[in-house]
Amino acid sequence: MSLTPESRNRWKDLPWREIEGKTFKLQKRIYRASRSGKQVVVHQLQKLLISSWYAKCLAVRKVTQDNRGKKSAGVDGQLALSPRRRMKLAESLRLKPRTLAVRRVWIEKRGTTEKRPLGIPTIENRAQQALACLALEPEWEARLEPNSYGFRPGRSGHDAIEAIFINLCFLPKYILDADIAKCFDRIDQQALLGKLSTFAVMRRAIKGWLAAGILDEGKLFPSKEGVQQGGPASPLLANIALHGIERAVTEAFPRFVVRDGKKITDDRPRLIRYADDLVRHDARTEHDARASAAGRRAVSLSS
Numbered sequence: 001m002s003l004t005p006e007s008r009n010r011w012k013d014l015p016w017r018e019i020e021g022k023t024f025k026l027q028k029r030i031y032r033a034s035r036s037g038k039q040v041v042v043h044q045l046q047k048l049l050i051s052s053w054y055a056k057c058l059a060v061r062k063v064t065q066d067n068r069g070k071k072s073a074g075v076d077g078q079l080a081l082s083p084r085r086r087m088k089l090a091e092s093l094r095l096k097p098r099t100l101a102v103r104r105v106w107i108e109k110r111g112t113t114e115k116r117p118l119g120i121p122t123i124e125n126r127a128q129q130a131l132a133c134l135a136l137e138p139e140w141e142a143r144l145e146p147n148s149y150g151f152r153p154g155r156s157g158h159d160a161i162e163a164i165f166i167n168l169c170f171l172p173k174y175i176l177d178a179d180i181a182k183c184f185d186r187i188d189q190q191a192l193l194g195k196l197s198t199f200a201v202m203r204r205a206i207k208g209w210l211a212a213g214i215l216d217e218g219k220l221f222p223s224k225e226g227v228q229q230g231g232p233a234s235p236l237l238a239n240i241a242l243h244g245i246e247r248a249v250t251e252a253f254p255r256f257v258v259r260d261g262k263k264i265t266d267d268r269p270r271l272i273r274y275a276d277d278l279v280r281h282d283a284r285t286e287h288d289a290r291a292s293a294a295g296r297r298a299v300s301l302s303s
Contacts, residue, residue: 011083016061019054026052027138034142043199046135050095050201059130060090063123063232074122075103075215081123089127095205099125101213101220102228117185119214119228129209129233132202137236144239145246150275151235160274167270167281174282180242183276184234185226187241192227195240209233238275246271249280 026049033041049055064070070080081089102119109116121129141152149160168175189210193203214221214228227237249271269282 011087014057019057022054023049023052023058023134026055027134030135031138031142034139039197042139046139046202047199049135050131053090055131055134056090056093056127059127059134060086060093062130063126064089067126067232069120069230072105072120073103074120074125075100076122078123089124093124093127093131095128095132095201097204097208099128099208099212101215102223102230104214104216105230116229118230119234121209121212121228121231125209125212126232128205129231132205133233133236135202136196136198136233140236140240140243144243145273147246147270147272148239148243148274150273150277151239157274160272163272164279164281167272176280178278178280180276180278182226183242184229184238187225187227187238189225189227192237192241195243206233206237235275242273242276245278246273 026045030042030045030049033039033045064081064086073079100122102121105118105120106115107118108114137153144152147163149155149157149163167173189207192210193207196203196206198206209231210227211223214223227234227241250268253268255268269280271278271280
């Protein structure tokens with residue numbers, strides 16, 4: 001089915017296969033340019049994508065139909081939109097430097113009595129974030145570390161389990177299982193914006209989302225640090241903030257060690273990460289581990 005002026009005016013008649021194909025082709029070009037280190041080309045293609053009517057329709061569909069939180073209202077009280085209003089939102093969608101505050105809700109953490117906060121943006125802001133993710137995700141998929149598995153397309157927790165098994169089997173290892181406490185809440189916003197190194201429109205929009213503020217039980221609180229969980233962009237932004245932790249842990253140790261008079265290559269520890277949960281394993285002997293610990297400061301996970 002081809003896109004015609006008549007079908008473009010009716011949400012239910014939109015040719016979604018064609019829309020997805022056109023958007024995916026543009027994302028592939030962004031991915032290849034990022035892999036080649038052509039940052040200027042990446043930004044040009046991203047600007048093209050966020051102005052694309054196809055991408056705008058996909059972003060609106062994601063937050064109003066596909067996402068499980070489509071019936072969660074932001075501070076403006078708007079719930080899932082009718083097809084007519086979805087079309088209207090797609091036609092007017094663009095990245096803006098300012099947005100309304102997020103509505104904070106508290107949900108129970110599985111297996112504990114504690115609760116964790118979620119920030120619910122407005123539907124329009126969620127659509128803006130989804131549109132930005134369509135542009136940023138292929139760029140960062142070409143750059144993110146190989147052993148990062150959380151919140152990435154085509155990857156899951158099963159892939160992380162498989163990677164742990166492959167690295168642990170047959171050899172004795174020292175294992176550290178950890179997570180970063182309040183990772184989303186403590187991300188340095190300025191450091192994140194600097195690491196993004198994106199073009200002006202995208203930077204201003206993301207900066208506006210981060211600094212939008214939090215409405216909790218009728219009281220408005222500033223959001224000077226962290227990334228609010230609950231928006232489509234928060235998992236991607238967290239992955240970008242944590243990008244480099246695997247390399248930092250690996251490079252803190254020597255590549256070669258001498259054991260029993262033999263030079264052993266590639267004896268560095270390995271780190272496998274799923275969002276802010278991580279497993280580090282080390283194949284060295286207890287003597288090697290103690291010697292390394294005595295001569296080297298621990299790597300800060302928040303750096």
